[in-house]
Amino acid sequence: MATPFPRDNIGDAPVGFDGYLRALENHLLSHEHTPQQRFISILGETGIGKSTLMLTICNKIIKDHENHFDKLIWYNMPPNSSANDLLKQVYERAPDKVPSEGEDTDITKKLRSFLHDKRQQKWQQSGAYLRALETQEVAKHADTLNKKVDADSKNISGSTIQLGRLNESQSAELFCRRVYGYNYTKPRGYKVSYNEQVFKITGGHPLAIVVLAGLLRSKEMPVEWDSVLQQLMPGVEAGESQGNKIAGVLLTKEKPFEWDALLQQLMPTTEAKLSNRMTIERIFSTSFDDLPHDLKSCFLYFAAYPTNITHPADQIMRMWIAEGFIKPEKGKNMEDLAQEYLKELISRFLVEVKYRNECEKIELVQVHNRLLRFLQSEAREASFIEIHDNTDVLAPAAVRRLSIQNDSGNYIPFGNRFPKLRSFICRVEEGEGASATPDLKNDPKNIPRKDPLKFLCGSKFLRVISIGGIHLAELPDAIGDMIHLRYIGVTSCDLENLPSSIGRLLNLQTLDIRNSKVKIIAPKFWRIKTLRHVIAAQLQLPNSVGELNNLQTLHGVKPAENWGGLTCPLDMMTNLQSLELHGFNDANHGVALERALQKLELLGHLKLTGDKIPSSVFTAPSLRYVESLVLDGDIKWADNSSNTSNYSPEVALGICELRPNLTVLKLNSVSKELEEFIEKIRPHLTVYECPTRTDA
Template identity: 50%
Template sequence: MDKFLPLIRLTVPQGCTPNLLFKEVLERLEEQREEEENADCGQPYECNSNLTDKIRHLLGNKKYLLVLGGICSKAMLNCLKESLPDNKNGSGVILTFDGEDEELAWHADTMNREGISGIHQLSRLNKERSGELFRSRAFKTEKSDEEGYKSKYDQIVYDITGGYPLAIVVLGGLLRFKERPGQLEAVLQQLRPAPGMEAVLQVRRPGPGMEAEGGKDCMHCHISPPPTQVDLSSTRTAMERVFWASFEDLANDLKSCFLYFAAFSKNIGFYADEVVRMWIGEGFIKPQKGKTIEELGHGYLKELVLRCLVDILEMVDGDIKIIKVHPRLHVFLQSEVREAGFVELHDTNDVFVSPSVRRLSFRSFDRKKVKFTKKLPKLRSFICRVEESEPEQRNDRFYDLNFLRGSKFLRLIYVNGLRLCELPHDIGKMIHLRYLYVRCKDLKELPRSIKGLLNLQTLDIRETLVDKIDPGFWKIKTLRHVLAEQLTLPKTLDLEDELEELQTLHGVKPPGGEWNQENCPLRKMTKLQSLHLLGIEHGRHGAALESALKEMCLLVDLSLQGDVIPQCVFTGEGLQYLETVQLDGSMRWPHVSSNVCKDRPNLAQLILKKSNDAELEKMGFTSFGTVPGVYRRPSKQGESAAANQNAEHKDEASSSAKEQPEFQGEEAEAIPEDRAFRDRR
């Protein structure tokens, strides 16, 4: 795959328009272009060129490969084809589809040059390969290598799963938690198909890991015509029986957490921290002595990963950052939430919303076409995540959330992508609200009544224009996470306004005036674990900021932007737990480089806008990767590599679980890691 440059892989979320797809592809291309030295980019394009012209320009005369998943219509395929240049140099596109999208695969194949058949079936594994994959998920490494476990379960696993990789890894994840003698065998016997069903589940078409007549490996065998309805039915039965068994094995709270992914579109990535905060807002996580509720939530998430129900897309220093649910599992979850009434899902217009609904999720939204009753008195959660329209497609109409004013028991509001310029003025009456997430670029201010949300835990207003909030907001004792773009901190906090629960404070800036030891609000936020502070002026804020930072003994993540960076970031007492630091400002390096390894034993990564390589080497840091300004300690790099290796192991459940036909594809094992379609922050 090294012969391809550029090389891009991404998955398209539901509801994505061609322009949004092209914008994402263009961003990836420009990123790779910046990394190339003396790149030959042909003739410069005009600033007002359209997206397809820019893409054609950046791909001109290059041998490129695009790997795209989630495309769901022939119209988008046609638009994609016309946006890409045919350089006649071996460039190509690999499209991955779910099994039910074979018609799209056949349509894509018609776009190949005459005489080229580019559809390949990545389907089921044979008995031996099924057993190997199962053991890698179900047993610890040392146990799976014991002679007694080499082939003991191969046949029964193959009978249960039909050789489908996704079913195999989910079954392995289920049995990973069966440690008592006999538990594993009991589950396998319960799931084993009745006599005669094995014949139905036999593989009818060869795929990777299977052999055709004559022993020829069929990794690149062409797909046969679409399967019969009986074949598809048996596929669903084998998969869903395993999905159901794994789901039923979850504890009740963990079931609710897993079902929650169905409230969002498939093929999107989730930030782990955001998911955990939503679970907490919903009340799914029960407090336990000795752990914070966030630690418990991340523990729930790790269990879902170990059960192979959730895939890891990105890990950093051993921590899960971005996750995703496999599309087949997402379909299963949607079926479950509809049957159980867990959440009401809407992705079309002209729908009626029942007054008894408790959780409501929209993937497209037009207030005029959605029929609400006057009130939704039982509503507990409102989720609306839509793909933002292109500027040229927008109209002058704004949306509002006034239909929520009668929902006095709301716990969670999640709105992303709507043209929203204000929130209900009496939102403060929703006293049960714990989680308020509004990512709307037109939102400029928050109502003063927000100070009445006495149970609020999370406020996330990133990607908005909000820069101030009623000072009474900072008196809410339950605040745990506040995330913004440029939110002004209060001038001061009273003595009794200690924010003992506050852990995350991002995108905030000092107010006008000077800070001193008495009026600096950060002195009331000593339990912070993550702080991102903007607009620091050393003359007005430096001394008070240094004093406040020394009291933040739990701080792990720190980002500062200002004219001069306080020396206490690297020296002095406190801040021993710091792991990542991002700095944008001047630094007096000779005064801080001597004892950093001793004073900051956990510091693993530095991101600097104004760097000094010589001083950083004294501190034990070296450049990391190709991104300028990122530095790591060599020992920490090794730890990170081990963590990333673990992430790759988890990703095998995702990459090997795709029973998908592919269009024009070779060397699939060398395809780069998939990334979530970006949450535009």
């Protein structure tokens, strides 16, 4: 069985990897009957294509050799992770795992029990290198990981693949693919000299080639191309700059011994590497400087997060909107404009698409680690954001955006006040990282909880709060005084209460508490007219709400009361585009729900969980924009259409015409008659899931 692997945002075969792919495939599929574990390291400088190579071989193994392995697992290992983190992820991601007997928490024993007599392929991505491990018993490798035994251990058969840079022809091929597409044709006016210039500028470094292509694809050829390429060509300025740096280092050394040692290190090979590194940074800088001001601010926002992080696209775009980076345009809503901004960054190859959902919408994005380090440097230089690991800030009065990043799990509230703060972004790993203390690793609940956000009370201009990893049971009551707040995102599973003062946040656009235990919010919250997105898990939706004409997303809610009569709170949210409702029943909510659904003409995603699902999800003409239907419950058809087997092809075609955009249909169960009906419209679907069938 195969677990889903990340999706590449390019979609074509990588350039210059044929030999590496053959070698990897041979290593992974050979020695089938050997008792030794296979441990393969892929080495190379940052941006050389290690992740791309690993992703390509993963997809190839799934496509051509899936039956060769019992389990296929991908794990992107964050920096400073421990061996125990790795083993936990392998166990949690393994499909069809059987829980260990008793209360034993030893991950090694769990894996040994689960993987007994199984052949597993594990793909691990970690920092500057990638590793692929084939083993019959991964649990046996636990001690090897913890003790960092070398690859020539008697229990491990190891191989190393070293990636190099592309040659001139390969560089030209990659460059043209990124500028013109996979099946490209060079336009008239394309100079042969461009190939040589691209190679000289990038040194055959794949990431540099891709970013350069993203920069030039929006430029006019040949005038603007010639100007940019001439500007980036390695020349006298770079050499002088490098010479000055070397001279500065020499002045700090004692002569002659230390001079001789340093100059020996700076022989031509090392000098070339320094020059290449400087040239790549110049490409990044030129591409960054070419961005419009608003788009530059959006890109800088990624600097608030650590490396190796994938970002939910909708969350990052909502924060852009809350910050005011997205400028309104007549006839377009803010989310559509934010989507255009994101796509522009993607088209310039500054942001990667890591995953698209079943409707082909961008769901996860990421900035390459090397680009991110450059971006964080730019953000600090421009005083755009302060990035800390939970230490005191030197000049809190001037800080506009504050990012907390650490993997210790030890969050210590600040003693400072931040009067000009606009955004607070916190990502604290829950005590599993290498820098975590033993107490935190054994009990993450030791993380301090007392008033962890008290220091924000003086930040009257705060617009964005995004928190992950802190164990919060509640938010401070003073949050109601932060009247400029537009975005609140808290992922804590411990969050149970929101203060009643949240109803005073009259500019609030997004409340994202999707993992929380919050069930009730103050009634005034449901009258905030600026609300655009409410994402929860078990939030009660009261009968009395204000006119929420701006609300587009409502997830994780259930009716707080019976919906008597013909009206319900959904009637006040007629511009909803995504709705996930659960906990309703036909007797108390059915009639009002069916009538309300017929008014939601902009709905694109609908997920319903209840005893009876109204048939209007299929038949209401107003729901023609629905792309995704996820239904957990029996479909309630009208009496005159209960015999679904009598549906003619013409009627089925009519249903398809009513749902021309429907591509995803997921049903928890379906009767035999309904299954026959679904079969008539199934050819129009790209995803159809129905695990069980009930013969009702």
